[in-house]
Amino acid sequence: MIPVGLLGLAAAGAAHAQSTVTLFGVIDQGISYTSNAGGHNQWSMAGGVLQGSRWGLRGSEDLGGGLKAIFLLESGFDASSGKFTQGGLLFGRRAFVGLADAHVGTVTLGRQYDDVVDYVGVFADRAFGGGYVAAHPGDIDNFNNGYRTNNSIKYESANYSGLHFGGMYSLGGVAGEFTRNQTYSLGAGYEHGPFSLAAAYMNVRNPNISFFGNSSTSAPSTGAANIASPVYSGFASARTYQVIAAGGAYRIGAATLGATWSNIQFTHLGDTAESGVNPSGYRGSAHFNNAEVNVQYQFTPAFSMTAAYDYMKGSSVSSATGQNGGATYHQGALSADYLLSKRTDVYIMGVYQHASGTDSRNQPAVAAINGLTASTSSSQATVHVGLRHRF
Template structure:
């Protein structure tokens, strides 16, 4: 008996400090609503759709104090469709995030796993879709990933500490293909600065053979576009004036030898047509006004200028998109919101790019115009 009591006391002395210095948090977001789209493939569509303003998720995150100002951190985050219960992000169990790393208050953190890129971390928050509006407000086909369309698998990431409002970092996603270091490899870097009412953000990203196979940084069932090379950069600014927040963001995306689009899979360029280059320049202005702490309205206008070069000729398509949103908090964790978005495309390429497609709708329009409306309930836990 004495031996058993001694062992129990020893076990208690070993485990108690660990519990005192460690923490694990269960969290999540549930976003469910009804969408109406005036034209999807030539028909009107009423549908239940989830995860639009914020993607549905549940996750476990935590840390362990290692002493000397150092700690272990981790996050396992699952994304799912609330309407059907199926897993999102290509059916991955922890498709939104899955990483472990070391963090210090003085130098920042190094994490390894499946993570967000620098565009999402530093530039996205200056846009409407990457901050308060979500999916439907994304730039055409989310060509710049400000709406988190894909994550970076097999990645190592550095995020600095906060130095008087300045933060910076970078991500490297491995190809995980023997002898092919640059096959579906990703590199990105970015920085942000926050001082009083001012927020600035900028980022750069470079991906080789994006969407090729399932082993690389951005797999086929992750990518927004499939291409031999994708490069993008951009910058944005938000400024708070009283109850209003005003924003502007610019992003540029270049796709070399694109072959198709992930949103409209298996959409590809017409048979016999090869495309050497596709470029997007996105200019966004956005505004948000908080009438009360519980109620805000927001608006966004995006002008996107494209440049298409293919074996069937060259073209300069244009996208004009307007979005409006109103959100009311029923409590600290539950809110209801309504959204409406209109898009018009001009300039023929002879491809699927000619038809209006608001990111998140069931299908592209049969014309160059599309309108979608949404009403939804959201809960945080």
């Protein structure tokens, strides 16, 4: 027989430990036209262009005293074929568990977003309305969140009168080499009325394996670049990949003006244990500066349009055959979105990109809109019409 006192304590514990679990998801599907995909015009069905298709579970348990246990499991999929995205991983978008306190902040453990995505990526056009095709060339700064971080410990502060900040550290897990394959990032943001501003930093060791290769269903290749885009696939031999970024937005009536800047560096080129990832014999460092301006206008509660221009310039870098002068990319994007209901909308978007100079493969630069097969020429354009439903 259980003592009455213990029954009382159990009842009190049950009253505090209130749990919630929510099923959520997005299905985004449409038709695309691309002017030059590997040398040919292409019509195709494409999914997740405006927002990646996904389903997931999120939950929390009240532990009392303002403390909660939380979790998130999020799986990406392609509605065109039913396949998992993120390299075929079951919960490839995110998977974490943690503790949250309204006054102290949140600590989570698992597969997560870095702070560049969380703090600065939200100010880029890909978040406003341009989708992944409007991401910066090759998603080189990861604003579009093409790469997640495994084995990560993450902290996000509470909101202190508009100021919030955080940090993330991913353990490399290599015996005897504490820093190998590690990733860390820091970020901070501030919001006051119509004004928002943020800055972030990310540093990745051995990025060809630890960052660009971590969406694979098996061990990533150590004999080739785990990067698809010609914009920077030639720099896979870098010991370190680094992003410094800042962004902001300002609301004026129905308009929101936004801007981002990022500096991307691939340092210690050729200083890697993997073979076959440095065919051009690069040495030293390569860096890119990227700047974007964008505007979103809400014509009615149901209808909005966005426009953006992005400019990226790459540095020169020493190769086995001489000096690579670097590449320059110009990109423009225009999109429109119409809400049929609170959960369903239709949209159209177009992106044009022009490239010049010499790209990371040590070849004449070709246009390479993010997520598409690269062009065989200096120019590429795409138009996509889609339908999105959220649940």
